[in-house]
Every structure is written in C-alpha cells, then in structure tokens.
Amino acid sequence: MSLDYILLGLLREPASGYDLKAVFDERIHYFWPAELSQVYPAMQRLEDKGLLRSREAPAKRGPRRRVYQTTAAGHRVLRQWLDESPELGDERIGFLAKVYLMDELRDLSKTRQYFRELREICATRLEELQAIERGWAAQDPHYPDALSARMFHVSLTLRKGLSSLATHVKWCDESLRRIEARMGKERSNGRTIPRHTLDSHRGGHHRTDRVLDSRSRKQGRPAAR
Amino acid sequence: MSLDYILLGLLREPASGYDLKAVFDERIHYFWPAELSQVYPAMQRLEDKGLLRSREAPAKRGPRRRVYQTTAAGHRVLRQWLDESPELGDERIGFLAKVYLMDELRDLSKTRQYFRELREICATRLEELQAIERGWAAQDPHYPDALSARMFHVSLTLRKGLSSLATHVKWCDESLRRIEARMGKERSNGRTIPRHTLDSHRGGHHRTDRVLDSRSRKQGRPAAR
DNA sequence: GTGGCCATGTAAACTGTTACATGATTCT
DNA sequence: AGAATCATGTAACAGTTTACATGGCCAC
Structure with missing residues (x-):
C-alpha cells in the first residue's frame, strides 16, 4: 500500500x-x-x-x-x-536465505565465491550512493547543513543507504575472513578438497536453466518441459 | 520463488x-x-x-x-x-519511504518522534538477536569456532542481522542528533513552534483509521465509508 | 463442556512483475 | 526509412496475506 x-x-x-x-x-x-x-x-x-x-x-x-x-x-x-508509527515490515532477503542453507553445497569455496560476488555488488552500489552524496556536496558549499526541509529528509534516507551498504560490505569481509580461517582448518585436518567440485563442469552457469521456474498443474509430469 | x-x-x-x-x-x-x-x-x-x-x-x-x-x-x-550468483533483489523499505516524504508534515518534532520509535523497535530486535547469540555461546564453550557446517552458515546469517540492526540503531541516533541540531537552529531563527501541532488532538492515533484501505471501484464516491 | 493448542487446508483479495499493444515525435 | 525516446495503457501471471472452514485431542 x-x-x-x-x-x-x-x-x-x-x-x-x-x-x-x-x-x-x-x-x-x-x-x-x-x-x-x-x-x-x-x-x-x-x-x-x-x-x-x-x-x-x-x-x-x-x-x-x-x-x-x-x-x-x-x-x-x-x-x-x-503520522503513523514506524514499522519494520516484512523484508524478504533472498541472499540471506541462500547463505542460511548453503551448507548443502558441502564446499566452502562455493560459499567464499558467493560472498566475494556479494561484496562486489554491494561495494558497487555503495559507490553509487557515495557519488550522489559527492554531487550534493559539490553544488552546495555547506552541504550537510542548511538544507531545505525537503532535502533534509531526503538526506536522512541517503545516509541510511550509505551506512547500511558500508556495514553490508564489512559483513561480507568478516564472513570471508571466517570462511578462509575455516578452510585453513579443514585442510590441516587432513581433509582434501571436497569431491563435489566435480559438479562444476559446463563453466559459469549462473542464472540459467532455472529448474523451479513455474507452477506445475497437479499431476503434471515433472519432465514435461 | x-x-x-x-x-x-x-x-x-x-x-x-x-x-x-x-x-x-x-x-x-x-x-x-x-x-x-x-x-x-x-x-x-x-x-x-x-x-x-x-x-x-x-x-x-x-x-x-x-x-x-x-x-x-x-x-x-x-x-x-x-550455486547461482547472489542478487540484492528489490527491497521495499516502507519506513524509509515515510522519512523521504516526511517534510510534508512541516514539523520536525514529528520526525524526531518517528525516529525515536524506530530506534526503539530496532534496539528491541537487536537485543532479541543478541539473546540468541548468547544462548549459542552458553551451550557451546568455543562458540564462534568449531561449528558444524550447518551452524557455521547459520551463524553467518545471524551476524548479518546483528550488524545490520546495530547500524540501524546508530543511523537513528545520528538522525536524531541532526534533527535536534536543526530544531535548535529553527528556534534561534525566531521561528516559534509550528502551528500544525494543532493536528495532534485525539491523542495517540497510531495505526488506526487507515484512509487508503482498499481499492475502490471506479467512480465510487470517496466518502462512502 | 469449552477453551486452547495441534493440524490441514481453501478462497478471496491484494500487490507486484512480465509481456504485450499502440502510437507520436524526433534524430540519424 | 528506421531507431530511439516519449507516452499510455491492458492482460496474464506470480507471490503473498487475510479470512474462513474443519476437526481432533487434552487439560481444566
């Protein structure tokens, strides 16, 4: 609404x-x-x-x-x-859902790769917002001060984006550190690189061939695509 | 999906x-x-x-x-x-939409009140997650280390919640500082407390009497409630 | 016996996305 | 002449929420 x-x-x-x-x-x-x-x-x-x-x-x-x-x-x-009170509302954060279940892959290097890509995406968007802020600062000599009421409120939201994304990037970095520490431990515990990596043929199949792509009618054969 | x-x-x-x-x-x-x-x-x-x-x-x-x-x-x-690449996806953040447009109220004390309530909500949820983490630490002596693969991935997501909410609270605090600084300036500039505060009768009307509550059929009279 | 939790669903309404249809004007 | 951009919409589908329907079992 x-x-x-x-x-x-x-x-x-x-x-x-x-x-x-x-x-x-x-x-x-x-x-x-x-x-x-x-x-x-x-x-x-x-x-x-x-x-x-x-x-x-x-x-x-x-x-x-x-x-x-x-x-x-x-x-x-x-x-x-x-004038109504704030509500957090239901956020659906798909990338966290994946992390939550990613132990299924049984391959920490996959998790690491996931976090590296996620870090990139967030860092890029962070730079985007930083560019906006620089633009504002450039055309207004006393930028964060003396704003119109309109711009003041807008700048509150920009700051939210900036701080959220910076934290997001930091979380990715912290996660990458933990993942790498854990990978080091796995190796020294005698475990070799997991065999599941056999699945990684047919290079770079990102965002293709969705299997769960649309609702099937009852009793429809799953193979009928 | x-x-x-x-x-x-x-x-x-x-x-x-x-x-x-x-x-x-x-x-x-x-x-x-x-x-x-x-x-x-x-x-x-x-x-x-x-x-x-x-x-x-x-x-x-x-x-x-x-x-x-x-x-x-x-x-x-x-x-x-x-195994697919991460995507940020479309987040709909209602509480930011409100802040973005809140200059319409022409009353910074309303904005301040909004941020105070928002801060409370986030601080409460933050404590909730902190309690979860304390629980884990209590029943596992070397908590953030030596987790199963399953719990390791889950703990990555918990850390995200923790860091996001902490940042959220900090953003509220920073915003409150800015709002209060601005209110001080407004007062010293000779402006008295805005008259719009007349609207604040009929105390505490939070989350009641939604006006835009359901789709009206074409040509339905707006008053017909 | 009735209130509460266990348990499984259906129906309708609401919100949002993707794909399509249509056509004018301007630029190359 | 064809592509890009301006401009307004409709239709079908997908995802989610809210309300409703049903009924067993258990404790008080």
Whole structure:
C-alpha cells in the first residue's frame, strides 16, 4: 500500500506517469521500486478517490501527456499516513536465505565465491550512493547543513543507504575472513578438497536453466518441459 | 520463488507444515516470513514435481499429520539454486519511504518522534538477536569456532542481522542528533513552534483509521465509508 | 463442556512483475 | 526509412496475506 502514498508524495509537484517512472528509477527505487504498469492504474484509482487530479498537458516533443497532481484531500491522506508509527515490515532477503542453507553445497569455496560476488555488488552500489552524496556536496558549499526541509529528509534516507551498504560490505569481509580461517582448518585436518567440485563442469552457469521456474498443474509430469 | 527453495532446504529433515511454520516464526522470518496458507500448497506442488515426498505420520497428541521430506531430485534442485550468483533483489523499505516524504508534515518534532520509535523497535530486535547469540555461546564453550557446517552458515546469517540492526540503531541516533541540531537552529531563527501541532488532538492515533484501505471501484464516491 | 493448542487446508483479495499493444515525435 | 525516446495503457501471471472452514485431542 505504500506505493499509493509515495505517489501522493511525489505528485505534490505535477508529473505524468512517465515522469514518475524516471523519478522512481533514479531516486526512489533504492527503497521502493515500481513499474509503469503499476503506476498508471494506481494514479487512476487515486484520482477516482479524489486524492489526485489530472489534466491533459500540452506536449512539447511527443504525444499527449496526462499530468497528475495531489489534491488537498490527497495531502490530508498523505499526512495521516506519515503520522503513523514506524514499522519494520516484512523484508524478504533472498541472499540471506541462500547463505542460511548453503551448507548443502558441502564446499566452502562455493560459499567464499558467493560472498566475494556479494561484496562486489554491494561495494558497487555503495559507490553509487557515495557519488550522489559527492554531487550534493559539490553544488552546495555547506552541504550537510542548511538544507531545505525537503532535502533534509531526503538526506536522512541517503545516509541510511550509505551506512547500511558500508556495514553490508564489512559483513561480507568478516564472513570471508571466517570462511578462509575455516578452510585453513579443514585442510590441516587432513581433509582434501571436497569431491563435489566435480559438479562444476559446463563453466559459469549462473542464472540459467532455472529448474523451479513455474507452477506445475497437479499431476503434471515433472519432465514435461 | 525463494520460498520453494527454502522449503527444500528445511525439509532435509522431515517435518509437517505445522512444524515448519514454527521454524519460520522462530528463525527464518528474519529474512523470509511465510504463512501456513502458503506453505501447505507449496509443499503439495513440490511433491507433485517429485522434489518432496510425504507420508502420513502417527500423531501423538493431536490429529493426523503429513510429514514431508526432500527427495534426491529436491536436493539437486536446491544445490543448483544455491550455486547461482547472489542478487540484492528489490527491497521495499516502507519506513524509509515515510522519512523521504516526511517534510510534508512541516514539523520536525514529528520526525524526531518517528525516529525515536524506530530506534526503539530496532534496539528491541537487536537485543532479541543478541539473546540468541548468547544462548549459542552458553551451550557451546568455543562458540564462534568449531561449528558444524550447518551452524557455521547459520551463524553467518545471524551476524548479518546483528550488524545490520546495530547500524540501524546508530543511523537513528545520528538522525536524531541532526534533527535536534536543526530544531535548535529553527528556534534561534525566531521561528516559534509550528502551528500544525494543532493536528495532534485525539491523542495517540497510531495505526488506526487507515484512509487508503482498499481499492475502490471506479467512480465510487470517496466518502462512502 | 469449552477453551486452547495441534493440524490441514481453501478462497478471496491484494500487490507486484512480465509481456504485450499502440502510437507520436524526433534524430540519424 | 528506421531507431530511439516519449507516452499510455491492458492482460496474464506470480507471490503473498487475510479470512474462513474443519476437526481432533487434552487439560481444566
């Protein structure tokens, strides 16, 4: 349901669905991704409820655009939502689910490889956010201070991203240390490299050939693909 | 789709849907919550695909139970999933969405209150995880070392929760400092306490009277509640 | 006997993603 | 003429939550 409220918040300035999609992909997607196919119907619903109003906008360069904006009722609804207590909500963290079960592979070098890749992904995204912050600092001489109320709140969220990702990278590093220490112990305990590594043929089969790919009808033969 | 794989992982030891729900609520829900109404059909689907097998179990104290267990095919599918590269995935972080838009309230004391509550929630959950770790340390004299492969991987995920939540609390504290500094500046700039505080009548209306509560049919009058 | 926990499910609703359909304008 | 970008949507599917239905067994 947060999407509706985010829309009300973003449409305090008038914008089209298409405009909004750009905003989502640029700034919002870090905490709330959205697709156009979800945004358009949502805006229509909110207009039907009287929380948004829209008008046909003269289109320079392109076809007709419908521009939406939050109404007074929309502002009230938004403020009521903002005034509610925070909730952590249910986060689904797929990469942790994998780590939790990864003993199944019986091969710590696989776990190590997993953490190395994860570290890379997070470090890259961290740099992305650091670049944003540098940009802000560059065009505002007393950056973290003297911000508008709007930017102040936005900067609180940026800081969250920055600190979360930095910690994430540190966790990967700590994990890699533990994994390597453990691998060292395994070797010195006389265990040789696990034989399961035989499975690693047909090089680099990342993200291909999903087996569990769609719901099968009852009694459908599993092989029938 | 991760749910299916988590089920395959958990059912390396036989268990009923009901058992599994307890495991989810106790350990797994930190990174992947699940409801029974989702677990039961999922297990049936996985059995139809040949990845789980089930048997009727003699029920001491209660009605009949159906106990599931991962098959050899299920193990293969699980290992294939575990072998894929990590992905961050789309996280939806509702509490950040609110902070991002909270300038709308035009009342920093509301933002401060929000962060105080958020800090409390996270600190509580942090203590929860710390208690788990203390429990492990208590019943295992050389705790973080010499773990089974299973527990080693589980402990990697616990450490993630611990470090994430500690950082989260620190972010709340940093934010509270910034908010209070800014409130001080507002006061000294001659601005008095914002008048919007008039809205704060009818004390403590947390989590009540959601306005945007369900999709309205087209053209439904907004007032018709 | 009834309240609580054990146990298994179905149905409907909600939220979100992927794929598709359509067409204008601008740039090369 | 064709590709890229602007622009708006629909349809089908996938994943999850909430509400409901059912019933056994056990303790008080």
